[in-house]
Amino acid sequence: MSQTPAHRAPSVASHTRISTRIGAIAESATLAVDAKAKALKAAGRPVIGFGAGEPDFPTPQYIVEAAIAACSVPANHRYTPAAGLPDLRAAIAAKTLRDSGYPVDASQVLVTNGGKQAVYQAFTTVVDVGDEVLLPAPYWTTYPEAIRLAGGVPVEVFAGVDQGYLVTVEQLEAARTERTKALLFCSPSNPTGAVYSAEQTAEIGRWALEHGIWVITDEIYEHLTYDDAAFTPIVRVVPELAETAIVLNGVAKTYAMTGWRVGWMIAPSDVTKAATNLQSHLTSNVANVSQRAAIAAVTGDLSAAHEMRTAFDRRRRTMVEMLSEIDGVVCPTPKGAFYAYPSVEGVLGRTIRGVTPTTSAELAALILEQVEVAVVPGEAFGPSGFLRLSYALSDDDLVEGVGRIQRLLAEAQ
Structure with missing residues (x-):
């Protein structure tokens, strides 16, 4: 006997494939930026990533x-x-x-x-x-x-x-x-x-x-x-x-x-x-x-942690100094963790290599595309207008990466 419509099982199409609760979750922006930077590096691109929130030291x-x-x-x-x-x-x-x-x-x-x-x-x-x-x-x-x-x-x-x-x-x-x-x-x-x-x-x-x-x-x-x-x-x-x-x-x-x-x-x-x-x-x-x-x-004791903190402190001071030299960037000196969080509101709305970013997400995309430096835009952490840069990376990469940003933003009109 053929099944009547009343007894038919509902089709998959009549339900959402992903639950509303899980479908509403945004991907971790910090992990996404880090993954993109690593993928580009694996492809041979000279990308420097400031996205990851992890020490660059080995476990003691x-x-x-x-x-x-x-x-x-x-x-x-x-x-x-x-x-x-x-x-x-x-x-x-x-x-x-x-x-x-x-x-x-x-x-x-x-x-x-x-x-x-x-x-x-x-x-x-x-x-x-x-x-x-x-x-x-x-x-x-x-x-x-x-x-x-x-x-x-x-x-x-x-x-x-x-x-x-x-x-x-x-x-x-x-x-x-x-x-x-x-x-x-x-x-x-x-x-x-x-x-x-x-x-x-x-x-x-x-x-x-x-x-x-x-x-x-x-x-x-x-x-x-x-x-x-x-x-x-x-x-x-x-x-x-x-x-x-x-x-x-x-x-x-x-x-x-x-x-x-x-x-x-x-x-x-x-x-x-x-x-x-x-x-x-x-x-x-x-x-x-x-x-x-x-x-x-x-x-154990905290001697290894103190050694890492000494390195982070040195990098922190270098990063803040270099970011503060950029016209339109305001970078408060961080007192903890290993991140700088500069305001880039003074850069937004200015034209850089033919592009006029109006949000920090657009500016972060431009920086990655033009000078191959990965930063996390403020939209991941609240309002637009900011960038997060981790200084948990080598001194040489830090100077090179921020230097690339300096040179790019110096072109802003």
């Missing part, structure tokens, strides 16, 4: 050796607890006391597959559909996407060059509504390199505490500060926030371990337990060899 050898030794231990070939190896969770708790100055229990630590998973799980665990999350801008490109995946609404709070890219409590209060659930706080900042002072951090922490707002604080660049700037853990200066704060961190930036994929979140016990339940279905445990390497990293 003592960490590598710990991983090599771990490979031969059969226990590391098996599943382990989803929340992380007990030894690593305890080591992260001890490292937090050493570096941040306040105690946490190992049970509050959840080891994640890199910092990005910690970001995603933090928002997903405490944000419900329709909740608003205050997002100081310029912001790291992943934050708004993670908020939206959780069903939340990112509310941008912009601070420009005139504020040193640092938002104020007054701005946050103006953006707060009855739907505000959380605040994302990142210091030292990606993409700007801005660092909040202890006083500014405490003021923001007390404001969040007063209004019952969760603080999700990304501290991945804690050991990369320069000049008179110092990293200030928000939970240390406002201890009462411990019950409404989630700390995000990892080994990627401090120890040049971006590819090892080990991050973590520290939260109140009920949040850690809920996030661990999520991770048990999402990925289970982080690779055990990477966890063993992370134990070596966080229990």
Whole structure:
């Protein structure tokens, strides 16, 4: 008997192939720029990439050796607890006391597959559909996407060059509504390199505490500060926030371990337990060899990190000096991380080799096309009118790359 229309299965064409939630996600602009630069290099083009947010140094050898030794231990070939190896969770708790100055229990630590998973799980665990999350801008490109995946609404709070890219409590209060659930706080900042002072951090922490707002604080660049700037853990200066704060961190930036994929979140016990339940279905445990390497990293001294910071500091000063020589470019001196975030608004609207870029995305495309230098446009981090350049690359490449930009923009009419 032939099937009647009422009993026919719906055709694939009657549904969207990609879910609305996933289809709405934008590709990571920083990874996209880095991938394009690497592809052009592989094709033989002399491209210099300022896009990637990763140290250009190898992982310190003592960490590598710990991983090599771990490979031969059969226990590391098996599943382990989803929340992380007990030894690593305890080591992260001890490292937090050493570096941040306040105690946490190992049970509050959840080891994640890199910092990005910690970001995603933090928002997903405490944000419900329709909740608003205050997002100081310029912001790291992943934050708004993670908020939206959780069903939340990112509310941008912009601070420009005139504020040193640092938002104020007054701005946050103006953006707060009855739907505000959380605040994302990142210091030292990606993409700007801005660092909040202890006083500014405490003021923001007390404001969040007063209004019952969760603080999700990304501290991945804690050991990369320069000049008179110092990293200030928000939970240390406002201890009462411990019950409404989630700390995000990892080994990627401090120890040049971006590819090892080990991050973590520290939260109140009920949040850690809920996030661990999520991770048990999402990925289970982080690779055990990477966890063993992370134990070596966080229990070791910081001498290798300090050596890298010295190199970043030298490159930072060179980059700011060279960018500041370009007519129409304003480059605040970053105090942390390894990024410069110059305003290029004074260049937009001027003609360069027959092209008149009106957005930083158009300018970044022109720079790549004309002088084979990859930078990330401000649109990836908030408003147009800016570029992000990482100085986590060799001194020679840095000087050559910024020099190419200098020569190109000198032609602007």
